[in-house]
Amino acid sequence: MSPRKTYIWLILIFLTGCSSQGNHTLETGAVLLEQKCAFCHNLDMPPETYEKESAPPMMAVVFHLKEFMKIKDLKDKEDKFIPFIQDYVLYPSKEKSYCDEESLKSYGVMPSQKGNVSSEELKVIAEYMYTFYDQQVYLKEMQAKAAFDALSKGEQLVRSNGCLNCHAIEKDKVGPSFRNIAKNSTEKIMDVIQNGSQGKWKQFNNMMMPAFKDKFSKEELIILKEWIDSLGKIEAPKPWRSKNVI
Ligand code: HEC
Ligand code: HEC
The missing domain is CATH 1.10.760 (Cytochrome Bc1 Complex; Chain D, domain 2)
Structure with missing residues (x-):
């Protein structure tokens, strides 16, 4: 647009x-x-x-x-x-x-x-x-754009591809939070993003993760994987310190 x-x-x-x-x-x-x-x-x-x-x-x-x-x-x-x-x-x-x-x-x-x-x-x-x-x-709009540009590439991809309709970074939603995934997933993250998934996370009522088959280039998949992985390594922001924790 x-x-x-x-x-x-x-x-x-x-x-x-x-x-x-x-x-x-x-x-x-x-x-x-x-x-x-x-x-x-x-x-x-x-x-x-x-x-x-x-x-x-x-x-x-x-x-x-x-x-x-x-x-x-x-x-x-x-x-x-x-x-x-x-x-x-x-x-x-x-x-x-x-x-x-x-x-x-x-x-x-x-x-x-x-x-x-x-x-x-x-x-x-x-x-x-x-x-x-x-x-x-x-x-x-310019401020919003500047804020978006300042995000890591991984978070930009997640925000601009509708992942946040079902996932949040900190809180479980339709699917597990990205931090939860970083800590607990045993799956190959890049495969899941490409092929989708269903029924592996019991608490999500068999909700389906759609396949994003040809949506991302190999480089983008790596960026996404590394971004999710990185969430497992850094401490979650304390909700009482930031109003914008999602
Ligand atoms: C053929 C070319 C042309 C078209 C078509 C045109 N403009 Fe312009 N317009 C100009 C140029 C050149 C200037 C700058 C010089 C000036 O201020 O007169 C300008 C300046 C203006 C200004 C500024 C005046 C100022 O004091 O700064 C306004 C308002 C404006 N145009 C409105 C319009 C609107 C509304 C339309 C459509 C209905 C339109 N123009 C169509 C060429 C065009
Ligand atoms: C329509 C909702 C929805 C969308 C959109 C969605 N997901 Fe998911 N996602 C889920 C659900 C539900 C699960 C849990 C699936 C399961 O239980 O097997 C999941 C699981 C995952 C997993 C964990 C895989 C595992 O099995 O451990 C990853 C990684 C993931 N999603 C990444 C993404 C990314 C990246 C995007 C955006 C490109 C995205 N998801 C978009 C619903 C969604």
Whole structure:
């Protein structure tokens, strides 16, 4: 999934508490933005860097507009942010632009999109831009990504392949905890991951460990095995020291 798609889902999940009308508007906004603006603006958050771009990435546009226009709350969004987008896209000018001199020189002023997009559509687009390019959401996601990147490769594999649906590191769940496996398994761990298992751990009610046959490369299987083994060698974190023990 592209980072942008992930964000769309994040936002849609985020808003499930709101009326379906709100979600509907945002979905329409996402589609319109793609249709009307992606030709020049990179819409990803964060944007991939291009050698040669014809317009500033949309994330940069929205972040700096919110800053320069001092958009603080929903009222500012309605009173300043949305009207600015509606006006600028149809009647752009050097004077109105918040773009710095240098960038304006290299990009040139945005060509008017009159005839390509209507003021009503721009309202919906602006609504979506305001919600989607959110610094707080972006920051949180970046922090989560940094935290994930800081994990050992073994834990990353376990987290990104659904193992934690059934296993936890410290606590028995649908299947035994990874620490329990590290201490007590007599099986060849790499074989089990590839071929699955059932009925060997009596306390798990014959629950099945699915086969991950061709899911992992040989190197990844070794990393997984070594990660599980390592849990048998280090002491478990004390639950009263960390809230995040899983
Ligand atoms: C043909 C290329 C092109 C298309 C299509 C385009 N833009 Fe732009 N846009 C630019 C360029 C170039 C700039 C940077 C120069 C400027 O600020 O005018 C820009 C800047 C902007 C700015 C920033 C203005 C500022 O003050 O910093 C906004 C907002 C914007 N575009 C919105 C949109 C929206 C919304 C759409 C789709 C409806 C869109 N643009 C479609 C080329 C384009
Ligand atoms: C649908 C639930 C489920 C998922 C997903 C799952 N497991 Fe398991 N796993 C189990 C169960 C249940 C057992 C105990 C099986 C038994 O009793 O034979 C088990 C056992 C194991 C064992 C111990 C083998 C032994 O026999 O000693 C290892 C190692 C293991 N799982 C690793 C993994 C890894 C790595 C992943 C992710 C790639 C994973 N599991 C995903 C349910 C699951």
